[in-house]
Amino acid sequence: MSALAILLSFFVALIVAGLLYVMFIAGPLLRLILAVHDFLRTSAFGKLLYSESSHHANGPWRIDLSLGTERAGLYTKAVIARTSLFALRPPEVVYFRADHDSAGNPIRQHDSYIIEGGDLDARWWSLTAYRRSRLIPNPAGRHSFSQTTVARRSDGTWRIHFSRTPHPENWLPAGEGRGNLALVLRFYGPGTHLLAHLDTAPLPAIYREAAA
Amino acid sequence: MNGVLEWLLLTLLLTAAFLVFLLWRTPYFITRTVIRGLGRRLGGPPWNRFLIGGVPTSGVDRVVRTSPDVIYMFGAFDASRGPVLVRCAVPDDGTYWCISAYAKNTDNFYCRDDRGAQNRDFNLVIAGPRGEYAKRGDEEVVRAPGARGVIIVRAVIKNREDAEEAARIQELLKRTTIAPCSQAQHAAPVLARRGRQVP
Numbered sequence: 106m107s108a109l110a111i112l113l114s115f116f117v118a119l120i121v122a123g124l125l126y127v128m129f130i131a132g133p134l135l136r137l138i139l140a141v142h143d144f145l146r147t148s149a150f151g152k153l154l155y156s157e158s159s160h161h162a163n164g165p166w167r168i169d170l171s172l173g174t175e176r177a178g179l180y181t182k183a184v185i186a187r188t189s190l191f192a193l194r195p196p197e198v199v200y201f202r203a204d205h206d207s208a209g210n211p212i213r214q215h216d217s218y219i220i221e222g223g224d225l226d227a228r229w230w231s232l233t234a235y236r237r238s239r240l241i242p243n244p245a246g247r248h249s250f251s252q253t254t255v256a257r258r259s260d261g262t263w264r265i266h267f268s269r270t271p272h273p274e275n276w277l278p279a280g281e282g283r284g285n286l287a288l289v290l291r292f293y294g295p296g297t298h299l300l301a302h303l304d305t306a307p308l309p310a311i312y313r314e315a316a317a
Numbered sequence: 318m319n320g321v322l323e324w325l326l327l328t329l330l331l332t333a334a335f336l337v338f339l340l341w342r343t344p345y346f347i348t349r350t351v352i353r354g355l356g357r358r359l360g361g362p363p364w365n366r367f368l369i370g371g372v373p374t375s376g377v378d379r380v381v382r383t384s385p386d387v388i389y390m391f392g393a394f395d396a397s398r399g400p401v402l403v404r405c406a407v408p409d410d411g412t413y414w415c416i417s418a419y420a421k422n423t424d425n426f427y428c429r430d431d432r433g434a435q436n437r438d439f440n441l442v443i444a445g446p447r448g449e450y451a452k453r454g455d456e457e458v459v460r461a462p463g464a465r466g467v468i469i470v471r472a473v474i475k476n477r478e479d480a481e482e483a484a485r486i487q488e489l490l491k492r493t494t495i496a497p498c499s500q501a502q503h504a505a506p507v508l509a510r511r512g513r514q515v516p
Contacts, residue, residue: 122332182340233382238381238382239375240383249386254386
């Protein structure tokens, strides 16, 4: 093979790798390649990239227990660095993330949601809303509710209204815009029951209230 | 035909190699960016110093997915010239507090919270991978996977609207200091200029 062909191969590979990297990391095109993820996970190359069986799903909530650990693969570490930098490793804190509501639809900024739950199994917990992994700007300056700030009903349960428009009960502002949002549920000092039943422990439900 | 196949194979292999390299370096690059930003905010070298943040809010959340209910104290350790001593002051009023250390690839290699700490005031020594340290007392010694990395002290603020609570948490964080073991004097942490300030 000529030196020119090798040089060309080098540059083509560099461009393709750059494109693949953007697809993997930047997010918007990630869904397009989800179909090949399952195949990749089972291959030797996939094992280098991903974490080993550390993902759990519980309703709309997802958790990756490899967060912050050496077990995380190269791809997982790169994504963590972009979206959850300097997370604490379990069992110190566990982080559940929801990009979809309980019906499986993406959480969108222009829709209104009700998040319902009760006491959660942790020393302290908080529920925070993000857009592109950043706190959402809003005039109220409110980004979260927590064990100590959420107003409970007489039966001990709580309901958070996650929407653009204010609500008298536990209003979590979704800000202005039309993008997709994410919720992160943090458990500081999670209980042993939660840790043992990550897939089934009771977690808040997320319902879409109405399209704006 | 064979030449084309060879070229495609080479391109494929190079693509895979570049992709793995990019993924591998991403956490290092982001950590380096964060440490450089820390240095800019501290107004000098970032190593073995702490910066206390204000109450996190949108626009000043410098790190992705910052918790708005936690006041953070960021530091970067450098154990390349010898171990680093962190004097930790742990709250005794039930406030969730923890100190954690990260390698440059973002692995969280150490974490101790207020309930796990044996004493309200304890010393943590961070030694580099090849650094020697002779244990002197009841200090906790941890060997970092690399000579440099990040330290974060977190304390939960139970009500972020409460300015007095925020000020109390900042005062609490100020009592944790960092310096090389060889250096007797520990400099006080620096308060961030940006972020929602508290009285």
